[in-house]
Amino acid sequence: xxxxxxxxxxxxxxxxxxxxxxxxxxxxxxxxxxxxxxxxxxxxxxxxxxxxxxxxxxxxxxxxxxxxxxxxxxxxxxxxxxxxxxxxxxxxxxxxxxxxxxxxxxxxxxxxx
Amino acid sequence: xxxxxxxxxxxxxxxxxxxxxxxxxxxxxxxxxxxxxxxxxxxxxxxxxxxxxxxxxxxxxxxxxxxxxxxxxxxxxxxxxxxxxxxxxxxxxxxxxxxxxxxxxxxxxxxxx
Numbered sequence: 001x002x003x004x005x006x007x008x009x010x011x012x013x014x015x016x017x018x019x020x021x022x023x024x025x026x027x028x029x030x031x032x033x034x035x036x037x038x039x040x041x042x043x044x045x046x047x048x049x050x051x052x053x054x055x056x057x058x059x060x061x062x063x064x065x066x067x068x069x070x071x072x073x074x075x076x077x078x079x080x081x082x083x084x085x086x087x088x089x090x091x092x093x094x095x096x097x098x099x100x101x102x103x104x105x106x107x108x109x110x111x112x113x
Numbered sequence: 114x115x116x117x118x119x120x121x122x123x124x125x126x127x128x129x130x131x132x133x134x135x136x137x138x139x140x141x142x143x144x145x146x147x148x149x150x151x152x153x154x155x156x157x158x159x160x161x162x163x164x165x166x167x168x169x170x171x172x173x174x175x176x177x178x179x180x181x182x183x184x185x186x187x188x189x190x191x192x193x194x195x196x197x198x199x200x201x202x203x204x205x206x207x208x209x210x211x212x213x214x215x216x217x218x219x220x221x222x223x224x225x226x
Contacts, residue, residue, distance in 0.1 A: 040219075042219065106155045107154065
């Protein structure tokens with residue numbers, strides 16, 4: 001079955017450490033996205049990539065970095081510069097045409113103490 | 114980034130009741146999407162709407178693209194316990210990637226037996 005795999009499901013880190021969240025898709029989608037979800041808020045876009053080796057900042061990119069070396073993979077690094085990193089992170093993918101809806105992974109819950 | 118006004122924020126209903134929720138925006142959209150998110154999981158697409166006035170059903174779910182293009186509605190008929198979760202609307206204006214998606218803050222649905 002095609003889908004988006006995020007790993008790990010739960011991640012714990014000490015403050016000051018960088019951490020990388022994995023996202024892999026086998027849907028053959030060109031575009032991939034990272035969202036952050038906090039309680040009581042809608043999803044906020046961190047970074048997105050429309051094609052391999054290219055990516056763009058979303059609404060809340062500060063303190064995060066990404067890479068897109070392969071079509072299937074779009075890892076997100078939460079750096080020590082992110083002031084409030086504890087959150088639920090969602091990866092998504094889509095075909096880059098109008099109305100192509102997002103398909104989401106099952107998320108990674110990051111807790112930084 | 115802009116967020117949509119989604120209401121109600123939460124609701125408790127009896128099993129078997131019908132449910133209505135809506136999203137409103139100060140801006141017009143060309144696409145409306147409705148997602149459901151179960152606890153600890155990623156959102157799953159329920160219904161996609163691409164034309165003003167469009168009414169689309171998916172089983173017990175019916176969604177409408179408002180004629181003004183600034184709102185959308187989701188109805189669930191004869192609710193059952195597995196309807197519990199958070200429902201998100203999302204609007205998109207232009208063509209291209211889903212980077213232009215704006216998400217609502219969600220409606221939390223809880224069903225009492």
